[in-house]
Amino acid sequence: MTAPCRRRNSPLLEPFADGELPTDKTVEVETHLDECECCRESVELSRALKLSLQRAVRSDAEPSTEFAERVTRALSAERERQEERERQPERGRPLAWRFIVPVAAAAGVTLVWGALDQQGKGTHPDGRISANMATSTPGVTASLDQMVDELVSHHVQSRDPDVVEPSQINKLEPEVGVPVRVPSLQQYGLRWEGASVIPVRQLNQRAASLRYSYDGHRVTLYVYNSAQFPLRATLEPRVVRNMPVYVGSRRGYSIAAVEKRGVGYAVATDLDDRESAELVASIH
Amino acid sequence: MKLFPSLSKKPASTAEFEREAVQHLGALLAVATRMTRNGTEAEDLVQDTLVKAMRAREQFESGTNMRAWLLRILTNTFINRYRRGGLEKAVLEGPDADPLADGWVSASTMSAMRDPESTALRPVLEAEIRRALDELPEEFRLAVVLADVEEMSYREIADIMGCPIGTVMSRLHRGRRILKGRLYEHALDMGIVSPEAVVGSGDAPVSLAAFRAKKAVTR
Incomplete structure (x- = not known):
């Protein structure tokens, strides 16, 4: 039986087996592995564990036909929802603003202004939401x-x-x-x-x-x-x-x-x- | 590096996306099953992941690794849904590895645990892996699955788990140490390795009786 190497707990061995070491450290570990059976076996065991884990986990859960169908249905439903949504605003960008104005209005822009110290209204640089900004003053902006x-x-x-x-x-x-x-x-x-x-x-x-x-x-x-x-x-x-x-x-x-x-x-x-x-x- | 590389690209159509995503169903389910340890929850998690991915498909850079991207969503969903705030606790309270396993065993014993025909573990040990994995504390299990099964980098795992790289390394180290300890114990039971091969954390050999006694206490 070979005597255990004092480097077998080195923090470098695992990152080495994971391929996470920089080149200089990789060379350092490889040089050591050439002459140390204990550390070499330790790295081999880590790799064997990795490979076996992959096989065990991947072979583990084959999706059932029912499940595959359920997922396909869920995705189709989501796809239809998205396609429906995409069809709507396709008539050009300005239309999209129609979406914003009601949302902004519904969120209560007037309430927002009420919370300000100064009794004024805001304005928008290009005035696209002007409906809500009727009485804007420069001070508030x-x-x-x-x-x-x-x-x-x-x-x-x-x-x-x-x-x-x-x-x-x-x-x-x-x-x-x-x-x-x-x-x-x-x-x-x-x-x-x-x-x-x-x-x-x-x-x-x-x-x-x-x-x-x-x-x-x-x-x-x-x-x-x-x-x-x-x-x-x-x-x-x-x-x-x-x-x-x-x-x-x-x-x-x-x-x-x-x-x-x-x-x-x-x-x-x-x-x-x-x-x-x-x-x-x-x-x- | 762009945060949203897809902004300058045309996203894949929903149909294309759907076709490609469904190809990863098996891989996602395998990981989800190991995470949740529950077949029904695993299926729900996978379905949720794929629907979320479909909604966010503009963010996916076509030509890159879709499986990794889907796994990231899956892991985030899992952490957010099941384990918000509970993860650290699991690590602190989870069983620590047997310190003897850290001293680990001789080269000949380690060699005996591997299958001479392949580079994997002996089949009799491989059969034990799933159970050993399920018994790991959650954070260790997640780190091990992402690193060893999905072969993600420390960096990717750190991003997914929201912790520093050092923490990922320590979780991996502890998780693997527990797994190796369990497999070693199984190898002993199955007579694949002989007990006198155990070497303590010092240089002095430790008897099997002491090893098992210690094991019993930590259980």
């Missing part, structure tokens, strides 16, 4: 612009988060006044970093700020009471995934917002505005 500025400034400063544990995030709820949950953005490669509550001085309100990182970029997601944060008034409306998204940019950062059941979500990123819009539209 300026203060809303400053609010967007504030959010972007906060995104840029990026102070350390108060809450790091995702399960603790609902503790922010009393301060923000709306449910705060961590949306699953991992599928885009976004990594959760933490959350805090930030004051928005322009409105004398508070918002939750959820921070993510993405490939070296920072993404901040704000969650707020959409009745108190008329973000849409200063941003440009677009339709993304059949829902209205409000998009704009400040100082090279893009900001995009959606509203769902009275809760507003806005992302501030240094990505381009289409990506920010896609990202915020994917929150559900």
Whole structure:
């Protein structure tokens, strides 16, 4: 029996078997394996385990015919729903705005203005939602612009988060006044970093700020009471995934917002505005 | 790197997407079954995953690995639906590996556990794997399935599980250590390896009696 090698517990062996080591370390391990039966067998056993796991798990669950049919039916139903939806707005882009106006109106834009200190109404740069902006004054637009500025400034400063544990995030709820949950953005490669509550001085309100990182970029997601944060008034409306998204940019950062059941979500990123819009539209 | 590469591409039609996605039904179901350990839940999880994927198909970059993409949705759905907030606890409270298994066994014993005909484990041990896998704490099981069965990189697993790469490595290490320990025990029972081959975490050999006594305590 060969004496056990003191390197058999080396943290390099498993990553080596997984093909995760950089070249120099790979060479180092290979050189050692050439002369050490114990570690060589350890790596072989890891590989055997991997192969057997693959065979065991893959051979394990053959989908039944009933199940395959059930899935096919579910997908066909979903496909028909989507195709139905795609047929509708195909008559050109301007039509899409018809979708937004009723939604914006139904969400109670007048209520939003009522919450502001100044008795004014907002306006939209191109006036496409002018129905709701009949009595706009420049003063309010300026203060809303400053609010967007504030959010972007906060995104840029990026102070350390108060809450790091995702399960603790609902503790922010009393301060923000709306449910705060961590949306699953991992599928885009976004990594959760933490959350805090930030004051928005322009409105004398508070918002939750959820921070993510993405490939070296920072993404901040704000969650707020959409009745108190008329973000849409200063941003440009677009339709993304059949829902209205409000998009704009400040100082090279893009900001995009959606509203769902009275809760507003806005992302501030240094990505381009289409990506920010896609990202915020994917929150559900 | 683009967050939404599909923005500059035309998405696949729903019919094309449906055809391709259904080809991965078996692979998805296999992983879902190991995750949920329940046939009905596994089927629901897979169906849910495919419908979600179909809705989000614009985000899929055609020409890339659809199976990996679907698995990511499946794993996220599983974590969100079944295990929100409960995962860390499972790891902290789950059974740890037998420290003796960390000292592991001699080269000849490890060699004896492998099938001389193939590069896999001996068939009699392979038959035990599924049960051993099911008994792993959830986070270890998930990491092992994603790394060993789906051959995802540490980076991909870290993204899916929402934890640092170091945590993935430690979960993999602990999960595999438990699996190897279980398989070794089974190999002993089946007489494939002989008990005196056990080597302790130090350099001194440890008796089978001590090994088993320890095992009984940790159970």
